[in-house]
Structure formats: structure tokens, C-alpha cells
Amino acid sequence: xxxxxxxxxxxxxxxxxxxxxxxxxxxxxxxxxxxxxxxxxxxxxxxxxxxxxxxxxxxxxxxxxxxxxxxxxxxxxxxxxxxxxxxxxxxxxxxxxxxxxxxxxxxxxxxxxxxxxxxxxxxxxxxxxxxxxxxxxxxxxxxxxxxxxxxxxxxxxxxxxxxxxxxxxxxxxxxxxxxxxxxxxxxxxxxxxxxxxxxxxxxxxxxxxxxxxxxxxxxxxxxxxxxxxxxxxxxxxxxxxxxxxxxxxxxxxxxxxxxxxxxxxxxxxxxxxxxxxxxxxxxxxxxxxxxxxxxxxxxxxxxxxxxxxxxxxxxxxxxxxxxxxxxxxxxxxxxxxxxxxxxxxxxxxxxxxxxxxxxxxxxxxxxxxxxxxxxxxxxxxxxxxxxxxxxxxxxxxxxxxxxxxxxxxxxxxxxxxxxxxxxxxxxxxxxxxxxxxxxxxxxxxxxxxx
Numbered sequence: 001x002x003x004x005x006x007x008x009x010x011x012x013x014x015x016x017x018x019x020x021x022x023x024x025x026x027x028x029x030x031x032x033x034x035x036x037x038x039x040x041x042x043x044x045x046x047x048x049x050x051x052x053x054x055x056x057x058x059x060x061x062x063x064x065x066x067x068x069x070x071x072x073x074x075x076x077x078x079x080x081x082x083x084x085x086x087x088x089x090x091x092x093x094x095x096x097x098x099x100x101x102x103x104x105x106x107x108x109x110x111x112x113x114x115x116x117x118x119x120x121x122x123x124x125x126x127x128x129x130x131x132x133x134x135x136x137x138x139x140x141x142x143x144x145x146x147x148x149x150x151x152x153x154x155x156x157x158x159x160x161x162x163x164x165x166x167x168x169x170x171x172x173x174x175x176x177x178x179x180x181x182x183x184x185x186x187x188x189x190x191x192x193x194x195x196x197x198x199x200x201x202x203x204x205x206x207x208x209x210x211x212x213x214x215x216x217x218x219x220x221x222x223x224x225x226x227x228x229x230x231x232x233x234x235x236x237x238x239x240x241x242x243x244x245x246x247x248x249x250x251x252x253x254x255x256x257x258x259x260x261x262x263x264x265x266x267x268x269x270x271x272x273x274x275x276x277x278x279x280x281x282x283x284x285x286x287x288x289x290x291x292x293x294x295x296x297x298x299x300x301x302x303x304x305x306x307x308x309x310x311x312x313x314x315x316x317x318x319x320x321x322x323x324x325x326x327x328x329x330x331x332x333x334x335x336x337x338x339x340x341x342x343x344x345x346x347x348x349x350x351x352x353x354x355x356x357x358x359x360x361x362x363x364x365x366x367x368x369x370x371x372x373x374x375x376x377x378x379x380x381x382x383x384x385x386x387x388x389x390x391x392x393x394x395x396x397x398x399x400x401x402x403x404x405x406x407x408x409x410x411x412x413x414x415x416x417x418x419x420x421x422x423x424x425x426x427x428x429x430x431x432x433x434x435x436x437x438x439x440x441x442x443x444x445x446x447x448x449x450x
Contacts, residue, residue: 010042103149166236278306285319344430418447
């Protein structure tokens with residue numbers, strides 16, 4: 001692999017493994033990469049990291065595509081690692097020739113023993129490079145015994161690893177204090193590190209945005225880029241998501257687009273929350289991806305863990321639903337549902353699917369509560385005073401106030417309960433017009449006799 005020329009197009013990538021559904025943590029990573037690419041007028045690519053053939057599933061590949069599309073993050077291109085194995089092989093052979101990868105023969109048990117001994121001595125558990133000290137004869141003897149080697153990338157201990165992280169600031173690692181990473185297993189299958197670096201070079205990735213759990217991987221991969229004759233991309237490592245209590249949560253690993261869809265969350269509510277978590281910017285009910293793109297700013301990201309709270313998602317979702325135009329619900333609302341109905345009902349919804357239940361309040365039938373004798377008499381009076389014009393609610397309540405002397409809750413609540421079967425809900429002035437004169441009078445009369 002030769003060094004690529006400096007790419008002219010800003011390019012980011014999202015690289016999930018298809019071993020499960022997308023969860024809230026990697027949705028956030030995808031969103032950061034999407035927003036950065038779009039803000040720079042660049043490309044957002046999807047790379048399916050499916051070299052783990054045993055755990056990868058085609059159904060998850062399709063689910064990843066569907067989830068990104070649902071969230072409004074359709075990529076500009078897609079690659080699959082399982083289709084790029086020849087590319088990895090060529091790069092690997094070059095690294096072998098250059099002496100940057102080497103065979104190692106220790107078993108997992110032997111490595112664990114070495115690790116325990118070092119920790120017992122109070123030393124960091126760094127691989128001792130014992131495999132590099134083997135002679136050709138010793139290597140041949142091991143292989144004659146049926147020991148199949150795995151492969152490690154040889155870090156350059158003489159060169160400090162330095163980069164300016166867009167979130168964490170200047171970073172410096174001493175390669176001598178790090179283990180040479182295993183890049184290829186004894187069965188010739190690939191681990192994450194090297195194929196990822198090769199792909200980033202070949203796909204002309206200019207910026208990698210990912211969680212801070214990858215910081216040490218980045219240090220290693222920077223040397224891989226250099227060993228392959230390429231300049232590393234820019235890096236940004238964001239603080240990890242934690243639960244509301246500030247701890248890593250198993251629930252975060254199970255919360256994903258499938259769960260969000262089942263719970264009828266708006267995709268833009270998820271985007272609006274995840275785009276701002278962990279930043280100095282307020283979480284706001286932003287219903288436009290264009291606005292999220294415009295306001296995305298890596299300099300606003302902090303180092304503290306980003307707290308994900310489902311209650312906050314519910315709040316943002318409700319606020320976004322309150323902004324939705326009628327066209328956003330016209331595909332699933334009942335027959336006869338009008339833009340006027342949506343305007344009246346919308347402020348009371350937490351999720352747009354609740355509109356069906358509220359429309360039933362308009363069309364009936366409804367279940368009325370039991371009323372006291374005094375309230376039944378009051379509702380009979382209301383039925384007789386009901387007159388229809390452009391604002392029948394105002395006219396009715398004004399007449400009842402004058403006739404009965406009632407005010408406040410005593411004036412309004414029995415009417416709402418009789419007309420809707422509920423203690424609260426949309427503005428009655430708008431709702432009464434939707435219910436209609438005939439149905440409203442029938443409900444008031446029924447309540448007066450209950």
C-alpha cells in the first residue's frame with residue numbers, strides 16, 4: 001500500500017460490527033461522524049466491520065442500514081471488511097517485509113501467567129517481546145511441535161506518539177510503555193486494529209470521531225498509519241455515555257433504534273439529545289437535522305461522562321411532537337382527522353401515536369365519571385344553554401358563570417369531564433368545535449342523567 005495523497009474531501013466513517021443491533025452509544029458515534037462530515041461539506045461512509053465471521057450476522061447488517069436511514073443518516077457509501085481481505089493481505093506482507101510485524105508463539109495461558117507475574121511485582125503488564133529473541137531454529141522447533149504462531153505489530157519504541165485530539169487536546173504516549181498488539185490470530189483471522197487502519201487509509205478518511213475507550217488504540221494505529229506510509233487522520237475522542245446515576249449501565253447497551261421505534265420516539269428527538277449530550281450546549285428540541293449540523297462544535301465537548309436519561313429523551317420527544325406539522329401524522333391518523341384537530345390535540349401529546357386515543361375523545365364513545373347531584377343539575381343547565389357559533393365554549397362558560405355563580409375549577413372541570421371523560425387535555429375551546437354541537441349536547445345531557 002502506498003501513501004495516499006492528501007484527500008480533498010472531508011470524510012468520516014461509522015464502523016459498527018454486525019454482531020447485534022445498534023445501541024445508544026454507537027448511535028451517538030454515528031451521529032457525531034455524520035454531523036462532522038455534513039458540516040464540512042464532506043462524505044459520511046459506513047464500514048461494516050465483519051471480519052469476525054462467527055459472530056457477524058447479515059440480519060444485523062440490514063438492521064444497521066435501516067436504523068441509520070430511520071435516523072436520517074443515510075451514508076454516502078458503504079464498504080465491508082469481509083470483501084477487503086486481499087487489501088489487508090497485501091498491507092500485511094509489506095509490514096512483514098519491513099520488519100514491523102512478527103510471529104509470537106505464547107498461548108493465552110502463558111501470556112496470562114506473564115501478566116500476573118508482572119502485576120505481582122508492581123510492574124505494568126507489558127508484553128516482553130520474548131518472541132523476538134527466538135532463533136530461526138527455535139521457531140522451527142515450535143512449529144514442528146504444532147504450535148501455530150499469532151502475529152504482533154512491532155511498535156517503534158524510539159518515537160513518542162503525539163497527536164492533537166479535537167476533544168482531549170494534546171496527547172502523548174510512550175510506545176515503550178505499551179504492548180505490541182496482536183493483529184492476527186493463529187487461525188489467520190484479523191483483529192480490529194490493522195484492518196481498521198488500512199481501511200481508513202484506503203477510504204481516505206480525514207477524521208475519526210469515536211469514544212474515549214479507543215484512545216490507546218489510536219496511539220497504536222498512528223504508528224500503523226506511519227508504517228504503511230500514510231498520514232493519520234485527525235482524531236476526536238468523546239467521553240462515554242453513562243446512565244442517569246453516572247455509572248456505566250447495561251441498559252444503555254440494550255437501548256437502540258428497535259426499542260426507540262417500539263416506544264414511538266421521534267428520530268429527531270434521539271438525534272437532538274445525543275448531539276448535545278456531553279457538550280456545553282443546552283439540549284434543545286431541535287427538529288431539523290440542518291440545525292444540528294450547523295451548531296455541531298467539537299470544541300463544546302467536555303471530558304466528563306455524558307449522562308443519558310430516558311426522562312430527558314421523553315421530554316425532548318414531547319417538545320418535538322408539539323412542533324410537528326399535520327403532514328407528519330397524516331399517514332396514520334383515523335379517517336376524518338383534520339389539520340384543525342392536530343393543532344388542537346398536538347400540545348397534549350408526548351408521542352404522536354397518542355393522537356389516536358385523543359381522537360377517540362372527539363368522536364366517542366367516551367366513559368364519563370359519576371357526578372354529584374349538584375353537578376348533574378349544573379350539566380343539565382349547560383345542555384340547555386349550549387349555543388353554537390364560532391366560539392361556543394366561551395359563550396357557554398360565560399352564560400353558566402352568570403347563571404350559576406360558579407367559577408374556576410367548579411365551572412370548568414365538570415364540563416370537561418362530561419364532554420371528554422377526562423380531567424385534563426386540549427384547549428376546550430378548540431376541542432368543543434371538533435366534538436360538534438349535536439354530540440356535545442348529547443354528552444352533556446347523558447352526564448346530567450347519569
